[in-house]
Amino acid sequence: MVRLKLNKIIIIAVSLLLFSCKADVPKVKGEQPNSQQSIKIGIIAALSGPAAGYGNSIVNGFTLAASEINKAGALNIELIIEDSAGKQEQALSVVKKLINSDKVTAILGPTLSTEMRLVGPEANNSGIPILATSNTASGITDIGQFVFRDSMPESIAIPFAIKKAIEKYHIKNVAMFYGDDDVFTKSAFDTMKSTAEALGLNITTIEKFQKGQTDFKAQLTKIKSTSPDALLCSALYNEGGVILDQARKIGITVPVIGGNGFNSPKIFEIAGSSSDGLIVATPWFSESVENPKVLDFISKFEKAYGSKPDQFAAQAYDGLFIMAHAIKTAGSADRNKIRDALASVRNFNGVLGKFSFDQNRDVDMEPFVLIAKDSKFQLLQ
Amino acid sequence: MHLFIEQLINGITLGSIYSLTALGLTLIFGVLDILNMAHGAVFMFGAFTAVLIVSKLGLPLWVGFLGGCIVSGLLGYALEMFALRPLRRRKNTSPLAPLISTIGVSIILENIARALFGSDTISFRTSISDINFKLGEIDINLINLVILAVSFTITILLYFWLKNSKSGRALRAVSENPDTAAFLGVNTSKVITFTVVSASCAGGAAGVLVAMAFNSVNNEIGLAMGLKGLAIIILGGMGSVNGAVAGGILLGLAETFVVAYGDSGYKEIIGFIIIMAVLLIKPQGIFGTTQKVKV
Amino acid sequence: MLSYLNSYYIQIGSFTLINIMLALGVYVPLSTGQLSLGGAGFMGLGAYLSAIAVTRFGLPIPFAIVIAGGVSTLAGILVGVPSLRLKGVYLAIATLGFGEVIRVIFIKWETITGGATGISAIPLISAGTVRFLTEQNIIDSSNKNVASDLTVFLILFLITGFFVWFFVALKNTRIWRANSAIRLDETASESIGINIHYYKVLAFSQSAFISAIAGALYAHTVSYISPSDFTYHRAVEALIFTVLGGSGHVLGAVFGATVLTIIPEALRFLKDYRYVAFGAILVIMMAFKPEGIITDNIFRKIRKK
Numbered sequence: 001m002v003r004l005k006l007n008k009i010i011i012i013a014v015s016l017l018l019f020s021c022k023a024d025v026p027k028v029k030g031e032q033p034n035s036q037q038s039i040k041i042g043i044i045a046a047l048s049g050p051a052a053g054y055g056n057s058i059v060n061g062f063t064l065a066a067s068e069i070n071k072a073g074a075l076n077i078e079l080i081i082e083d084s085a086g087k088q089e090q091a092l093s094v095v096k097k098l099i100n101s102d103k104v105t106a107i108l109g110p111t112l113s114t115e116m117r118l119v120g121p122e123a124n125n126s127g128i129p130i131l132a133t134s135n136t137a138s139g140i141t142d143i144g145q146f147v148f149r150d151s152m153p154e155s156i157a158i159p160f161a162i163k164k165a166i167e168k169y170h171i172k173n174v175a176m177f178y179g180d181d182d183v184f185t186k187s188a189f190d191t192m193k194s195t196a197e198a199l200g201l202n203i204t205t206i207e208k209f210q211k212g213q214t215d216f217k218a219q220l221t222k223i224k225s226t227s228p229d230a231l232l233c234s235a236l237y238n239e240g241g242v243i244l245d246q247a248r249k250i251g252i253t254v255p256v257i258g259g260n261g262f263n264s265p266k267i268f269e270i271a272g273s274s275s276d277g278l279i280v281a282t283p284w285f286s287e288s289v290e291n292p293k294v295l296d297f298i299s300k301f302e303k304a305y306g307s308k309p310d311q312f313a314a315q316a317y318d319g320l321f322i323m324a325h326a327i328k329t330a331g332s333a334d335r336n337k338i339r340d341a342l343a344s345v346r347n348f349n350g351v352l353g354k355f356s357f358d359q360n361r362d363v364d365m366e367p368f369v370l371i372a373k374d375s376k377f378q379l380l381q
Numbered sequence: 382m383h384l385f386i387e388q389l390i391n392g393i394t395l396g397s398i399y400s401l402t403a404l405g406l407t408l409i410f411g412v413l414d415i416l417n418m419a420h421g422a423v424f425m426f427g428a429f430t431a432v433l434i435v436s437k438l439g440l441p442l443w444v445g446f447l448g449g450c451i452v453s454g455l456l457g458y459a460l461e462m463f464a465l466r467p468l469r470r471r472k473n474t475s476p477l478a479p480l481i482s483t484i485g486v487s488i489i490l491e492n493i494a495r496a497l498f499g500s501d502t503i504s505f506r507t508s509i510s511d512i513n514f515k516l517g518e519i520d521i522n523l524i525n526l527v528i529l530a531v532s533f534t535i536t537i538l539l540y541f542w543l544k545n546s547k548s549g550r551a552l553r554a555v556s557e558n559p560d561t562a563a564f565l566g567v568n569t570s571k572v573i574t575f576t577v578v579s580a581s582c583a584g585g586a587a588g589v590l591v592a593m594a595f596n597s598v599n600n601e602i603g604l605a606m607g608l609k610g611l612a613i614i615i616l617g618g619m620g621s622v623n624g625a626v627a628g629g630i631l632l633g634l635a636e637t638f639v640v641a642y643g644d645s646g647y648k649e650i651i652g653f654i655i656i657m658a659v660l661l662i663k664p665q666g667i668f669g670t671t672q673k674v675k676v
Numbered sequence: 677m678l679s680y681l682n683s684y685y686i687q688i689g690s691f692t693l694i695n696i697m698l699a700l701g702v703y704v705p706l707s708t709g710q711l712s713l714g715g716a717g718f719m720g721l722g723a724y725l726s727a728i729a730v731t732r733f734g735l736p737i738p739f740a741i742v743i744a745g746g747v748s749t750l751a752g753i754l755v756g757v758p759s760l761r762l763k764g765v766y767l768a769i770a771t772l773g774f775g776e777v778i779r780v781i782f783i784k785w786e787t788i789t790g791g792a793t794g795i796s797a798i799p800l801i802s803a804g805t806v807r808f809l810t811e812q813n814i815i816d817s818s819n820k821n822v823a824s825d826l827t828v829f830l831i832l833f834l835i836t837g838f839f840v841w842f843f844v845a846l847k848n849t850r851i852w853r854a855n856s857a858i859r860l861d862e863t864a865s866e867s868i869g870i871n872i873h874y875y876k877v878l879a880f881s882q883s884a885f886i887s888a889i890a891g892a893l894y895a896h897t898v899s900y901i902s903p904s905d906f907t908y909h910r911a912v913e914a915l916i917f918t919v920l921g922g923s924g925h926v927l928g929a930v931f932g933a934t935v936l937t938i939i940p941e942a943l944r945f946l947k948d949y950r951y952v953a954f955g956a957i958l959v960i961m962m963a964f965k966p967e968g969i970i971t972d973n974i975f976r977k978i979r980k981k
Contacts, residue, residue: 050500088905089691092898093941096683100822117796117900126821139796179792180646181783183902186792208646212601214502215594217391218640218648225384238502242597245504249513249596251520270504270597416765467963477711478962480765481919484912485958492951604908608776611769650780656773661758664766 038078039333041323042098044091044109044119051086053266054312055111058134060305061316062108068300069324077324084110091115092122099126105333106130108319113137114183120147129326129339133319134312136260137187141361146339148361150322150352151315152283154188154259157367159195161281164369164380165230165257166199173202175228177219177243179235180208188234188259196232204228209239216246223252230254236261241270248274255279255371263311268375279380281367283352284311287378297351318350383518388641389634394525394594396633397532401587402606403613403625404539405580411556411620412576418483419460420584421607422490425600427453427585428592429498432505442507446589453585454578460486461577487607494600502599505592528590535586536626543622552576556620605649612652615659618666627667686825690897692937693832697890698910699917699929700839701883706923707852708879709859711768713911714755715887717775720906721748722888723895724782727795730896732788737801737896744892745885752884756877775911782903794902801896802827828897835893839886843926855879913954920957922968931970 043062046055059081066077080102084091091110098104099122106129110119113135123130124144132140132149136157141147165171174196179185196203204226207219220243223231233256235243240262247256248271257279267275286298286308297317301309309317322345329344330337348355358364370377402424409417431449434440464482512523543549554562555572563569591606592598613632617624632655636648647654659666701715722744729740755774759767782789789795800806802824809815815823846852854875857865866872895901917936922928940950961968 053501088900089898093684093687093691096687096825100683114794114900114902114904117794118898121797121899122821137793181792181903183792183794183904190793207640208644208648210649212599212605213649214591214597214599214602215395217395217595218388218637219645221384221387221391222641222645238599241504242502242595245596249522251513266501270502272504272506416769464959464963471966477764477768478966480711480768481915482959482962484915485955485962488912488955488958489952490955492949492955496949496952608772608908615766615769646784647780650777653773653776653780656769657777660762660766660770660773664762 038076039327040078040080040102040104041320042095042102042104042107042109043079043081044084044094044098044107044111044115045081046086046111046115047081047083049085049087051111053264054134055083055086057310057312058109058111058316060301061133061309061313062320064301064304064313065317065320065324069321074328075324077320080104084115086112086115088115088118092118095119095122099123099128104128105327105335106323106338108133108316108323110135112184113140113187116140116143116147120144123147127335127339129323129335129342131319131323131342133315137184138191145361146335148342148357149363150319150355152281152363152365152367154184154191156363156365157281157283158188158191158257158259160367161257161279161369162192162195162199162232164281165255165279166201168380169230169255171201171229171255173204173226173228174230174232175204175223175226176206176232177216177223177235178206178208178233179211179239181210182236184261185234185236185259188261192232192234192257192259209235209243211239213239214242216243217250220247220250220252223247224250228254231256233257234259234261237264237266237270241267241275244271244278245274253277265310267372272375275372275375278372279369280372280377281369282311282377283363283365283367284309284314285368285370285377285379286314291351291353293349294351314351318348318352318355321350322348322355384641386519387521388637390519390521390525392634392637393630394528394633395637396630397529397536398587398590398594398629399609399613399633400536400626400629401532401583401590402610403617403629404536404622405583405587406610407614407617407620407622407625408552408576408580408583410614412552412573413465413479415465415479415483416611416619417460417577417580418480418607419464419486419490420581420610421603421605422487422494423453423456423460423581423603424584424588424591424606425494425598425603426456426490426588428588428598428602429494429503429600430585431589432503432592432598433498435507436503436505442593446586449585449589450582451585453588454582456490457578457581457584458574460581461574465577487603491600491603494603498600500600502597504597506596507593524593528594532587532590535583539583540622548572548575609652612656614666615656615664616666618668621666621668624666624668683822683825686822686829688938688941690825690829690832692934693829693836694890694894694897695914695917695933695937696836696930697839697886697893698914699921699933700843700926701887701890702914702918703923703926703929704843704883704886705876705879706918707859708855708876709764709862710759710876710879711764711915712771712880712883713768713908713915714771714775715883715914716906716908716911717771717778718748718752718884718887719891719894719910720775720778720782720901720903721751722891723901723906724789724795724891725888726892727798727895727901728788730799731795731797737799737803741801741889741892741896745889748888749881749885752881753877755884756880759880760873760876772908772911775906775908779903779906782906789903792903794900794905795895796900798895798899798901800824800828800899801831801893832893832897835889840926840930847926851875851878916954916958919966919968920961922970924967924972925970925975928968928970932968 045059066079069075069077082094084094107123108131111134116135120143124146129146134151136154138155140149178189255277263280263282326338326341329341346356356364369380371380406420427449430452431445434445434448464486468479551567551572555569559569613628617628635651639647639651698715705712725744726740729735762770783792805827806824854870858872917932918929921932
C-alpha cells in the first residue's frame with residue numbers, strides 16, 4: 001500500500017518534469033540566414049511581483065514597437081517574452097532558457113538592475129547582444145562588450161536635476177533621505193551624495209529608511225529641525241509618495257529633489273497635492289508636444305493600451321527600434337555584426353529624442369528637468 | 382526642546398499602536414500557548430479593508446474602522462477553525478506544529494492580499510488627516526491625538542474586561558489550565574475561539590490606526606508589524622497584558638529616539654536587537670510570567 | 677536526452693541542490709527538537725565571507741569556501757550555546773532575530789560588503805576547470821557556457837551528495853539515537869546520562885556549516901549577491917522543504933527541496949499563487965500529516981516487502 005504511494009509520488013514528479021520540458025521545444029532550428037525570416041528576440045520582464053508595474057509597461061512598449069516594425073515589412077521580429085518576477089534567480093533561469101532553448105538572436109531587458117547583474121554576464125559570455133531599457137544603476141554596461149543600455153542612468157539624471165534646482169532656488173544646504181536596503185535607492189543616493197559634495201553643498205543630515213516602512217515621522221522631524229533649503233530623496237514610488245505626503249504634513253515646505261523612483265504618475269495618486277515642489281530629471285516628457293513622432297507614439301499607445309505611455313514604455317519602444325535598426329544595418333542575424341552595429345548607433349531618431357550610445361555603450365543624452373504642480377509634471381524653467 | 386516633545390509624541394503614538402498589536406498577540410499566546418505568526422497579516426488585511434472602504438466606497442471613517450475590525454475578526458475565526466483547531470485534535474503534536482501552521486497562514490494571507498490589493502502603496506486620506514495646530518513652538522497633528530485616544534480606550538476596555546467580567550475571568554482560567562477550567566464548567570472551545578477573534582479584531586484596529594497615522598498602506602506592513610509584535614511580547618513577557626502595553630510604548634520610544642539622536646538606519650532593527658538581548662538576559666521578559674494571561 | 681544537457685535545466689538542477697543543502701540545515705537541528713529559522717543568516721554569512729575572500733583578498737575559491745564554512749561553524753557554536761536555555765518557540769524567534777541582524781550588518785557594513793548594492797562579478801566555481809578545459813582545447817567558445825554550468829552542477833552534486841550520505845550513514849550511530857532521544861524528551865535523556873548540551877550545539881553548528889557552504893556555493897553560482905537574497909523568506913522556504921518532505925528523515929528534506937524547486941518551474945503560469953500554495957501546504961501538512969511525506973514508516977514497509 002505504501003509502496004504504491006511512493007511510486008505514485010515518483011511518477012507524478014517525473015511526469016511534471018517531462019511536461020515542463022515539452023513546453024520548451026524550440027520552434028525554429030538553426031540560424032536565420034536572411035532577415036526576411038523571423039528574428040527571435042528574447043524579452044525578460046518582471047510581469048509579476050512588486051516590479052510588475054514597470055514590467056508590464058515595458059512589455060507594452062515592446063509589443064507596440066514590434067507590431068509597427070513587422071508591419072513596415074523589412075524585418076520580421078518574433079518576441080519571446082519571459083517573466084522574471086523581479087527575482088534574480090528566476091531572471092537567470094529565464095535567460096538561460098532564452099539562450100539555450102529558444103536560441104534568441106538578441107535580448108532586451110531585464111527590468112531591474114539587480115537582475116542585470118546576473119543576466120548580463122550570462123548573455124555577454126554567450127555572445128548575445130543585450131539591451132537594457134530600464135536599468136538605471138551604475139556599472140551596467142561595464143559588464144561586457146555585448147551589454148548596452150538606452151535607459152538614462154541616475155549618474156546623468158541626478159546631477160542635472162540638482163544643478164537646475166540650485167540655479168532656480170539658490171540652494172546651499174541640503175538634507176538627504178534614502179532607502180539603505182535597496183540597490184537602486186542606495187545607488188541613486190551615492191550619486192546624489194557625490195554630486196552634492198562636488199557642487200559644494202552643505203549636507204545638513206543624512207537619514208535612512210527601509211523598504212516597506214510607512215512611518216517616516218521621526219526621520220522627517222529630524223530633517224525639519226536642520227532647516228535645509230532642499231531635500232534630496234532617493235526612494236521608490238511607494239515609499240517616496242508617502243514620504244512626500246508626511247513631509248508636507250509636518251511642515252517641510254522646501255523643494256524635494258527625487259531620483260528616478262519618483263518619476264511615476266503613481267506619486268500623484270499617493271501624495272496628491274503634497275507632491276507640489278517635487279523635482280525629477282527624466283528622459284521622457286510626453287508634454288514635449290512639438291515632435292510629431294512623439295505625438296504619434298502617444299496616441300497609438302493610448303489606443304492600444306488605454307493609458308499614456310510612461311518613460312519605461314518609451315524607453316522600451318525606442319529600444320526595440322534601435323535593435324531593429326542595428327539588425328538591418330548588420331544585414332544578418334549574426335550576433336557579432338549586430339553588436340557592432342549597435343555600438344555605432346548615433347543620432348537615432350526616437351521618441352526620446354536623438355539617441356546615441358557613448359563609447360561605453362551607455363546613454364548619451366540630456367534629460368528634461370521637471371517639477372510637479374497640481375498633480376502634473378511641468379518643465380522646470 | 383520642542384523638537385524633543387515632538388519626537389516624544391511621535392514615539393508615544395507609535396508605541397500606543399504597537400501596544401494594541403501586541404495585546405492581540407499576547408492574548409493568543411496566553412490562552413493557546415501559540416505564537417501567532419499570522420497576526421501581522423491579519424493586521425494588514427484590517428488596514429486595507431478600512432482604506433478601501435473609505436477611499437473606494439467613500440464611506441465615513443468610523444465605518445472603515447468597523448469594517449477593518451470585522452474583516453480581521455473573520456480572518457481570526459478562519460485561522461482558529463482551519464489551522465489551529467485541527468492541531469488540537471491530534472494529541473501528540475510538537476509545540477512547533479502550531480508555529481509552522483501560523484507561518485503557513487501568514488504566507489497565504491500575504492499573497493492573497495498581493496493578488497487582491499496589488500503591490501503598490503495605497504494612500505489613505507481621511508477628513509482629519511490634514512489638521513494641525515501649534516502649542517507654543519510644538520507642531521501637533523490632530524491625527525496623533527485621535528490615535529492615542531482610540532488605542533488608549535481600547536486597551537483600557539480590554540484591561541477591565543479581562544479583570545472584571547465573567548468572560549474575561551473565564552479566559553484567564555482557560556489560559557491558566559484548560560482542563561481545570563473545563564472541569565469547572567467553562568466552555569473552553571468557545572473561549573478560545575472568542576479570544577482568537579477578539580485578538581484579531583484588536584490587530585485589525587491597530588492596522589486601521591497605522592493606516593490613519595501614516596496615510597497609507599502596502600502589503601509589507603504586515604510582516605514588519607508581526608515581527609515587532611513578537612519583540613514587544615518577548616520584552617514585556619509573553620501572556621502579560623501589562624507587558625504588551627509597556628513593551629509597546631518602550632519600542633515606539635526606542636525606535637523614535639534612535640532616529641532622533643542616533644542613526645536612523647537602525648530604526649527597524651531595534652526590535653530584533655531587543656529580542657536577542659532579552660532572550661539572552663531574561664527570556665521571560667519584564668513582567669516575567671509565561672503561559673498565563675496575567676493582568 | 678541531449679536536449680537535457682541544456683543550461684536551463686542544469687541551472688534548475690543546481691538550484692535544487694542548493695535548496696537541498698538549506699533543507700538539511702533545517703533538518704539537522706530539528707532532529708534534536710530545535711527549530712532554527714536562522715538558516716538564511718548562516719547562508720548569507722557563508723556567501724559574503726567567500727565572496728569577499730575571493731573578490732577582495734584574491735583567495736582561491738575552494739579555500740574561500742572552506743574558510744566561509746569554518747567561520748560560520750564557529751558562529752553556529754556562538755549562537756548555539758546561549759540558545760541552549762531557550763525552548764521551542766523562543767529558540768525559533770531568537771534564530772530568526774539572528775538572521776535579520778546579520779542581514780542588517782551586511783547592509784550597514786558598506787565598506788566591506790558593498791551595502792545594499794551587493795557584490796558583483798564573483799568568480800564561478802567552474803572558473804578554474806573551464807580555463808583548464810579551454811587551454812587543453814577540449815571545449816571552445818560555443819560550448820563554454822554549457823561546460824561551465826555542467827561543472828557547477830557536478831561540483832554541487834558531489835558536495836550535496838556527500839552531506840546527504842553523511843547524514844544517512846549517521847542513522848544507526850550513537851549520535852543519531854541521542855538526537856532522537858533529545859527530540860522526544862530532553863529531561864528523560866539527561867537523566868539517562870546523555871549530554872544534551874553537546875548534541876544540541878553539535879547539531880546547531882552542523883546546520884550552520886551546511887547553510888554556510890550552501891551560501892558560499894550560491895555566491896559562486898550566480899556571481900552576484902546582495903543582502904536581500906538572505907531574508908527571513910528564504911529561511912521559511914527551507915522550513916517548508918523539510919516539513920513537507922518529512923522532518924524525521926534526511927531523505928525527506930531531499931525530497932521536499934527537490935519537489936518544491938522543480939514544480940514551481942513547471943507551474944510558472946501560476947505566478948503569484950505559487951506562494952499561496954506553499955502556505956497552504958504548511959497548514960495542511962501540520963493539520964493532517966505533521967511528520968511530512970517521507971517518514972521512517974515508508975522505508976520500514978518497503979524493506980518488509
